């Protein structure tokens with residue numbers, strides 16, 4: 001930072017962001033900006049890809065053809081999100097293979113929510129409604145983030161996530177209006193997914209790191225606690241509308257705050273899952289690693305064939 | 317006649333249902349995101365076609381009167397798919413070989429179904445033709461890539477083709493009901509393109525530097541509802557919800 005040239009460039013860079021102009025891959029950027037973006041975008045990409053697993057778990061067992069087709073399409077969308085996000089990340093000078101390597105070695109994180117099991121059909125509804133719902137609240141502000149490729153990817157992703165959210169809610173509504181067994185299945189799913197969904201917004205503001213810098217770069221616009229509150233305020237009436245009960249005895253409308261008060265989050269559970277000891281961390285990682293390992297010969301073959309073809313063209 | 321047409325439609329659509337189900341198992345577990353997306357896409361196309369076929373069939377049957385009843389509420393002996401499509405995803409080579417051996421047939425079949433005298437079947441075929449052409453291109457390209465890729469991939473795809481070859485002839489087996497439907501102008505006479513099928517396969521295998529199997533020992537049974545041991549497990553997953561929670565809406 002002693003270099004005066006560097007200081008000027010950095011100032012210009014920050015000013016550009018402040019003016020709401022986008023940073024593009026070829027633009028100069030501080031190393032810390034690059035690293036922070038690689039971390040966040042890849043973490044997001046990994047979440048999309050790992051997120052395919054708990055939902056993919058129900059494709060073969062979906063209860064109707066219409067639901068099966070919709071679930072396949074949803075999981076396919078998530079793969080697509082992974083693809084655009086890896087591509088956005090690659091513009092920062094890191095390869096997809098390196099990013100996978102970081103995921104497989106446990107160096108890179110992905111959203112902890114996907115370390116919970118999907119044990120009934122209602123979990124597919126709950127994931128769409130709550131998990132995609134929470135993801136949208138986290139991600140809508142990113143449509144205006146400073147890094148151009150990320151912002152553009154997020155616009156497309158958010159559109160599809162809202163579709164997923166509505167579809168998930170519709171699954172829950174159908175169950176909640178169904179037989180007593182179906183309603184119980186929906187309530188049970190809400191009971192299991194509610195608290196992990198609240199944890200998706202991350203630790204409380206008091207304990208959250210990196211926030212200030214991220215705000216400046218528009219990687220974050222609101223704090224974890226603000227986003228969590230927004231999610232709760234939005235979701236509670238949706239649960240009421242279909243006659244499901246949020247599993248929180250302390251949940252209460254606060255007239256003065258015009259918001260819901262809610263009970264304490266079990267942060268021990270949160271850290272346990274983040275640190276790799278959730279119910280399915282091992283299964284998810286094993287599934288990804290073995291897909292990658294078992295696919296190696298396929299990727300090698302594709303590369304080898306492409307090289308042979310290119311060589312043949314040259315000869316001609 | 318209604319019942320004959322119903323049975324004939326199942327004979328087409330059950331192939332798509334079971335293959336779509338098999339492809340659905342792979343989601344998230346494939347060798348790359350791109351192949352995952354492609355396999356999901358094919359599964360989606362096949363299941364979309366299944367819905368059109370079953371919706372039509374449901375109008376023709378007295379017992380099973382909705383697409384879901386037809387899809388989920390039959391016993392194993394009532395599924396009429398060929399044995400090829402129920403073969404497992406042993407590895408990516410088997411997935412691709414199974415797809416390839418089916419796709420070449422499927423495209424020829426759909427092309428011919430476009431000339432049926434049954435206008436509903438023609439409409440389904442007209443919509444499906446673009447999809448199955450894409451499937452055939454996808455699986456043929458992968459056959460060539462794997463065959464002419466590395467030594468390892470060559471060996472793996474050759475093994476898969478050799479193993480699945482025994483299920484190809486059944487695609488052309490005509491049941492008495494099939495014969496009836498052909499006579500009525502609604503059904504497809506697969507005998508007319510059997511040579512074309514094997515010629516197309518042979519030409520792509522050649523391009524892939526793979527050997528066309530010479531074995532003449534073939535399996536059959538699926539078209540009469542006699543399946544391989546895999547089928548019960550496929551149906552356990554497929555029917556799980558409808559059997560555990562009967563008579564509910566989802």
Ligand SMILES: [Fe+2]
Nearest residue numbers: 048081135161
């Ligand atoms: Fe997402």
Ligand SMILES: [Fe+2]
Nearest residue numbers: 048077078081
């Ligand atoms: Fe997504």
Ligand SMILES: [Fe+2]
Nearest residue numbers: 132160161164
């Ligand atoms: Fe989603």
